[in-house]
Amino acid sequence: MRRILTALTLCVGLLAVGTPRASAMPTELDSCPTDRPTLYDVTIGNRNVADFATDGHVWALDTYLQHVQVWKIGQKHYCFRIEYDGTWTSFAGVSPGGTGTISAGLTGTFHGLRILRLTGEFNPQYPLSGHVADFDWQCQADGTCTGPRPSPGMYFSPITNVNSTWQEFHATSATNGTWHDTTYGSSGDITG
Template sequence: MRKLLAGAAAGALMLASLASTAFAAPNTLNWGTEVNPGECDKVGSPVVNVTQKVVNDVDSGEGGNYWAFDEYNKHIQVWKSSTQGEYCADVKYVGQFDSQSGQTSPGAGGTLDGDEDGTFEGGFRATITGTLKSTPDWKTKGSVGLFDYNCDLSGTCPGYVSWVARYFDSGYGFSYDWWGWIYHAGNNGSWVNSSDGNSGDIF
């Protein structure tokens, strides 16, 4: 599961430990219907509309362990909501993962040999309550650049930067309305990790 860290207000890493849900094979996730501006109670144009490149992030699985290193492009969009002081965030990910030999597979059904590499996509929709910074730390349009999280398999990521804290004053509130990703590894299987439930495995 992607590291859903949005700063102190969002709490620590949400582990990918939801009970597995039976889905029809092959595993599918129609994440685009949820991570969609049409699902936001939005007003006007985005106040944030940027892309971010991330390398050396680490991914967790249903067993609670970290099983792969990721790199991905992230598209971050934020709109004002019709409710005063609330914002809707729509964040999409497209990337690839590098599985790590000897680690428990993401669906906790086997042990990886390190050759089960592949791609993933998905994202989340969230509600942010707070005040936009009068002068954001990052630009509000275009690319904000490349970030090396420099994670290890213990989940320590010294290079991690909260994008939310770059745009909102301290004391903001953050809650996930929906999140989900689907991982594809060819003949090694696929894995769905979502707030709606998990299915499949890769090994």
């Protein structure tokens, strides 16, 4: 799930990935308390986002809608559930799973999910519901991104800790395979 790690949520540059556990399924700590009201529930558009493969190279550019739901779980403690749905367009080179190569211009869809725990001061600078912004990251094949992107300052300041407890990413091509990348590792690949 390096793509989502490096690419975005509301916590660019502040993510700390936890130690892998033996189980391959999410645990209770890997979810948010959806039985209480959300603090905010928004969507954010993202385009030209570098998609990082298992070995860390950029294999595609992504365009996606990010659905962010946040619950307060304690004094200055919050749980984020972030879902991603979008499309990707490949660069020529090593495939995302590293088992072969991929041609330039292949396209497909993806879905991702990330659970984050954040400690900080709630200080919203954007609306608490609806579609709040669109960002063009302007990323290149080398991973350089010069455009604006979502940041923690949209809703929290200061932030003292961010911990990613669960992440999964599933990319699919109609004829070239499926690649799964999760907290516990990767499987499959997209080649051709």
